[in-house]
Amino acid sequence: MTKQTLPRLAITAGEPAGIGPDLCILQASQPRDAQLVVIADPSLLEQRGRQLKVDVKITPFEPDAPRRLSQPGEIQVMPVTLAAACTAGQLDSNNSAYVLETLTLAVNGCQSGLFDAMVTAPVHKGVINESGIPFSGHTELLAELTQTPRVVMMLATDGLRVALATTHLPLAKVPEAITEPLLEEVISILHNDLQQKFGVSSPHILVAGLNPHAGEDGHLGREEIEIIEPVLTRMRDQGMNLSGPLPADTLFNPGRLEKADAVLAMYHDQGLPVLKYKGFSEAVNVTLGLPIIRTSVDHGTALDLAGTGLANCGSLNTAIRYALSMIQSA
Template identity: 45%
Template structure:
């Protein structure tokens, strides 16, 4: 029995989201059912669409039209220029997808890119991004952002904060929670019975025995040793500059980095177009393409849908579907 369809939020209308949704539907309509939540008038001209009342109707209509759960917006799409009056409906699209997942009507949600400043200015959006908003809605204290592709999985222990704040934010409690959620996600979502985690050091050469920083000695090592004693397979702290070559990647299932760019530079270098953003620790599956709104090319037919397609494929696979 196939999982329920996937609910896709519309993302920022002025960005490439509408084009990504259509391109993904054209490629996946025979294999992965999903419905786009938004204003049909924002989709590229000529797109065959079919409004549906319930998500379960998505599979029935997907062969001939993009299934749409209609959500009217105030005004037309203006490619490249976010409209403040539309910000509240962008958030409402995400909220609708979450509601469908919470009720079990959606097997997963896939969120298209949002323009954070536009949401903050137009709707008082009080979160740095999707990840923090979804955690707040779920009442979850801590979630983990994983970037995944067929080449590499990475997790940043700290996410959208200035580099100068990483030292203060990286506590033993935070790291332990991150490692536990990551381990649990690999077991429950990826069905890896005994996950292998590799933990990067914060400092060059993983601190070099305290000569280039003591965070590894004072924070990382005690947490790693405590979790190893519980039976987790964890390597590290490792020098980040030697963790991501081909031979090293074969030794672990996920690399846990200490800050945003330490995690994202390797995966975007190795597999830029097919990386997927996956949130671990939520009560449902959530994926997203690993890129932004690309306002500069919106409406020009230049958007690459590869990451969105991979996000839908991963969500479907984690939900138990086959494609």
């Protein structure tokens, strides 16, 4: 795609019983400078639209036709058929393969050039696993589908980007997972994608320590001295601007953050509570290291809100905005 071409995004509607279909319907009223294609069952969108009392026009996506903007209230749909009838708020493991098919179509479309990026609504890990399909999350599946050996999860909101060295691990397993090869890969991916997908020419990355007070000179743990500091020293020698390891309880202050382009946290709940406190419903999940552009909402399926009209479209709108910005920077 050239920068003069109308961008085309694939939006996967996620868990059909959750708020993903609601969000796809609600976003249709927003003006866009891109062609948005929702990958979902058209009958599901029509049914949910009636439940929300929102008029939507479902139009089949024509991949061979020239790119075009949707009309207000129109949803261009790449159809995938549900395996079982869906009721808002009620999970059904029979539809797990449907969810994975929507993701596979989006990835394949991005790899072929049909789409310039993909934006994902939330899925429900538990119900997919209950169907007998091993599934640990979007990030891991997209890495498998694109045959990418290492990807990095990063969440972002206005004024803050937080990447994770480890993602969905029990806390007890985090220390053994923090190794020099892992950190070298993660920092390289974060540095390179900040340059290539976000247009940051010389990224400044703040790196958190693993232990309280970043180990306090080895008195509260030696991972900083034996693992993290040696990696940062080597990568600084390669020209990277890295600060750390820093105590996580003092890292997230305005004075530090205003001079940084991203934070690298060692584990999920070290960095993401701060990010979500700052920008919940206005944050985006970005998968770094992929050969394609993928952004996502920063929240779950919210089954209790599905079909009620109370779902907040802010995070999906942010994910769309980030995807378009990344397309322009790439």
